[in-house]
Amino acid sequence: MSSPPLAPPPPLPDAEAQCRQLAGLLRRQLDRRPVLVGIYSGGAWIAGRLRQLLGLEDDIGLIDVSFYRDDFSEKGLHPQVKPTAIPFAVEGRHIILVDDVLYTGRTTRAAINELFDYGRPASVELAVLADRGGRELPVAAAYCVWNVTLSAGQNLVLAQDQAERLTWRLEHA
Amino acid sequence: MHNPQLNSDGQLSHLLTIEGLPPRILTQILDTAASFMEVSTRDVKKVPLLRGKSVFNLFFENSTRTRTTFEIAAKRLSADVINLDINRSSTAKGETLLDTIDNLCAMHANLFVVRHAASGAPYLIAEHLRRIGRDDVHVVNAGDGRHAHPTQGLLDMYTIRHYKKDFTQLCVAVVGDILHSRVARSDIHALTSLGVPEIRAIGPETLLPKHLDKLGAHVFHDMNEGLKDCDVIIMLRLQNERMNGALLPSAGEYFRHFGLTPQKLALAKPDAIVMHPGPMNRGVEIHSAVADGPQAVILPQVTFGIAVRMAVMSIVAGN
Numbered sequence: 001m002s003s004p005p006l007a008p009p010p011p012l013p014d015a016e017a018q019c020r021q022l023a024g025l026l027r028r029q030l031d032r033r034p035v036l037v038g039i040y041s042g043g044a045w046i047a048g049r050l051r052q053l054l055g056l057e058d059d060i061g062l063i064d065v066s067f068y069r070d071d072f073s074e075k076g077l078h079p080q081v082k083p084t085a086i087p088f089a090v091e092g093r094h095i096i097l098v099d100d101v102l103y104t105g106r107t108t109r110a111a112i113n114e115l116f117d118y119g120r121p122a123s124v125e126l127a128v129l130a131d132r133g134g135r136e137l138p139v140a141a142a143y144c145v146w147n148v149t150l151s152a153g154q155n156l157v158l159a160q161d162q163a164e165r166l167t168w169r170l171e172h173a
Numbered sequence: 174m175h176n177p178q179l180n181s182d183g184q185l186s187h188l189l190t191i192e193g194l195p196p197r198i199l200t201q202i203l204d205t206a207a208s209f210m211e212v213s214t215r216d217v218k219k220v221p222l223l224r225g226k227s228v229f230n231l232f233f234e235n236s237t238r239t240r241t242t243f244e245i246a247a248k249r250l251s252a253d254v255i256n257l258d259i260n261r262s263s264t265a266k267g268e269t270l271l272d273t274i275d276n277l278c279a280m281h282a283n284l285f286v287v288r289h290a291a292s293g294a295p296y297l298i299a300e301h302l303r304r305i306g307r308d309d310v311h312v313v314n315a316g317d318g319r320h321a322h323p324t325q326g327l328l329d330m331y332t333i334r335h336y337k338k339d340f341t342q343l344c345v346a347v348v349g350d351i352l353h354s355r356v357a358r359s360d361i362h363a364l365t366s367l368g369v370p371e372i373r374a375i376g377p378e379t380l381l382p383k384h385l386d387k388l389g390a391h392v393f394h395d396m397n398e399g400l401k402d403c404d405v406i407i408m409l410r411l412q413n414e415r416m417n418g419a420l421l422p423s424a425g426e427y428f429r430h431f432g433l434t435p436q437k438l439a440l441a442k443p444d445a446i447v448m449h450p451g452p453m454n455r456g457v458e459i460h461s462a463v464a465d466g467p468q469a470v471i472l473p474q475v476t477f478g479i480a481v482r483m484a485v486m487s488i489v490a491g492n
Contacts, residue, residue, distance in 0.1 A: 064208065067220035067487075076184070076491025077222070079201055081208040117217035 012168040013146060015158060018129045019046055019166065021145040023053035026127060030054065032094045034125075037061035039111050040082050042100030042158035045166055046129060050098065061086040063097075065110035090119035096143075100158040102128040105139030130156055130168075177299050180308065184492040187299045187312040188485050190321040191362040199366060203331050205484035206477070212249060213479065222487050223252035226283040230256045231273075232315070233264070233289045238451055239315050239325075242475065243286045246482035252284070270294065271301050278302075284311045284490055292318030311489040313482075319355055324485055325450050326359025328478040330367060332470055333405055335477065336446050340364070344371040346399055346441075347390070349409035349431060349458050350380045352420075356450045357409055358388075365389045375399035376431060379420040396431050403441040408433055408449045411457050424457045434460040438468065446470045 026034070035058045038047030047060040064082040069075075097111055108126055115124065127143035132150050150156060155171040176193060180186040185198050212220055228247040232240050240256065247254045259265075264273060274285070287295045295314035302310050316322040330340075337343055345364055351357040351374055364372050365388065374381060374390040385392050393399030400406065411427060421427050433447065447459075447469045455461050463469060 066208075067212070067222050072222055072491055077205065077487050081205050083208045083211045085211065113221070117215055117219070119216055 012170065015129060015166040015168050016049075018145045019049040020053060022046070022127060022129060022143060023050050025143045025145070026050065026054060026096065029094070029096070029125075033058075034094045034096050035061065035088055036096050036098055037063055037086070037111070037115065039097065039099045039107060040064045043098045043128075045158070045160050046100060047098040049166070050127075059087045061088065061095075063111050063114055065107055065114060068110035068114045070106055070110065084114065086115075086118050090115060090121050092120070092122050095121045095124045097124060097126045099126070099128050100130065101156050102126070102131045102139070102141050102144070103134050105135045105137035108139045109137055129158070132156060177296060177303070180492055182492075185488055186308065186492045187295070187314075188323050188489060189295050189299060189312065189314045191323045191326050191359050191366065192321070194366065196366050196368075199327070199330065199363060202327055202481065202484050202488060203334060205488060206327075206331055206480040209249075209480040209483040210477070212483070213476075219249050219251055221251045223247065223250040223283075223490055226252045226490060227281060228252045228254050228284045228286060228486065229277055229282045230254065230315075231259065231277075231285055231287045231289075232257075233259050233287075233294070234316070236288055236316065238475070239288065240286075242478045243313075243315060243324075243482055243486075246479050247284075247286075247486060249479070250483055250487055252486075270297065274298055274301060275305075278305075278307060278310060282310060284313065284486060286313045286315050286486075287317070288315040289317050292320035294318075311492075313485055313489060316355055319353055320358065322355040322359050322450075324478070324482050325356045326363045327485065328474060328481040329356075329360050329407065329448060329450070330363045331477045331481050332446075332448060332474050335473070336470060337404060340367040340369050343369050343404045344373070344402060345369055345405040345407065346373040346375055346393075346403045347407045347409065348375040348396065348399070348433065350411050351376055351385070351409065352380045352382050353412040354409050357407075360407060361385075361388050361390055373399050373403070377421070377427075396437055397440055400437055400440045403445055406433065406438070406441060406445060406447050408447065408453075408459050410450065410452065411454055424454075428457055432456070432458055432460060433463050435462050435466070438463055438466075444468075448474055451475070 036047040038044035038060055044062050051060050062085045064084050066078040066081040125142040128141045130146045130148050131144045132148050153173045157169045157171055159167055159169055178187045178189050230240055244254050294317050295312050299312045314323055347357050372390045374385045375393045375396050449471045
């Protein structure tokens with residue numbers, strides 16, 4: 001008795017097409033002159049794409065949450081911290097945080113805390129390509145194009161190839 | 174070989190000396206410091222990394238600049254900082270160094286910043302903490318005797334990288350009282366480790382230690398010769414307080430031979446930078462026209478020093 005062959009895993013969606021979809025969702029916010037802040041590294045790439053697609057004037061901000069993480073006592077400092085750069089005054093602006101995958105919500109929490117050390121924004125919203133559930137904090141994305149169910153051992157990773165094309169990869173712990 | 178600065182995972186747990194540290198750790202500290210530079214430009218000049226941790230500044234030897242920059246760095250990491258006035262404390266009443274450490278550990282210290290006149294004092298503390306099983310308490314050497322001043326060495330490397338980008342093409346001169354200088358030792362170890370091909374040690378015979386060549390430095394007694402085509406000049410302070418006996422005829426004669434004047438500086442490359450760990454003795458090792466001139470990067474060194482100390486403290490406290 002041979003067992004039936006395992007079905008091949010479904011192909012992962014096209015991340016570039018998802019960026020265009022996400023830009024479509026953000027378009028109705030443009031009259032508020034929003035500014036984008038990408039969370040390293042995936043969110044930074046996506047924010048760059050969205051700025052182009054939406055034709056935003058302001059440069060994007062970039063956040064590395066390493067100095068604000070809640071697991072410093074267990075894991076120590078990340079060995080490759082990138083500088084946070086917020087090239088506009090945060091005060092009074094409508095800010096859209098951009099990340100690739102929303103999971104526990106801890107990275108979002110850290111990014112909001114960091115953002116507030118630059119000033120008091122008028123509002124902060126979250127835009128992500130993928131929401132994989134598993135929240136440990138009361139955090140939700142206002143804009144999301146892909147709800148995906150994964151097991152705890154799986155890791156969804158956004159990569160950028162040499163031609164600067166964004167692609168999804170599924171890693172197993 | 175057991176390296177007392179590294180934990181069992183090979184990560185930096187104490188910073189005692191640059192000697193023997195792998196280049197990957199030096200680079201990690203410099204890269205992390207670059208990220209901390211930005212924090213000092215924000216509205217809120219603080220990150221919450223060391224919130225709830227206690228940093229004890231133990232300065233058994235006087236220093237205003239180093240102690241202040243460590244204090245600012247710890248506060249920008251949100252740590253609680255306690256400055257011990259050692260001269261009026263139990264040490265003056267006869268308590269041993271390790272008894273002082275045990276007492277501070279009982280007060281839940283997380284990190285000691287130690288300056289001591291005796292070479293090896295921070296190492297003694299780190300070994301003691303290992304023996305009593307306190308791998309959650311960390312030591313940063315802020316200068317021990319003539320031995321090492323690793324955070325000064327690192328901030329000097331940060332400064333050089335900031336202005337010159339690449340270490341592997343540089344000629345760096347260290348000038349003056351190298352015999353008494355822990356800064357010079359830390360600098361020479363760091364420069365070697367980061368791949369600087371030409372390191373020159375310039376000074377009178379009485380102020381240069383023997384066997385500098387074994388550290389990888391070329392020795393010059395004639396400053397005009399030694400400065401030729403250098404990219405970086407690190408001036409050292411003439412340490413009058415450490416000098417026993419007649420090492421020098423006079424400060425005036427020292428300045429004539431080894432003081433950095435505009436004329437001598439002109440022998441180095443036109444874009445050479447001039448560094449000094451401070452405090453400066455104007456008219457003894459450096460001419461005011463150089464100290465205040467366009468090639469001096471002495472004040473940026475101080476600013477970089479805060480970011481470098483933030484990097485060191487946050488890395489060791491997390492390991």
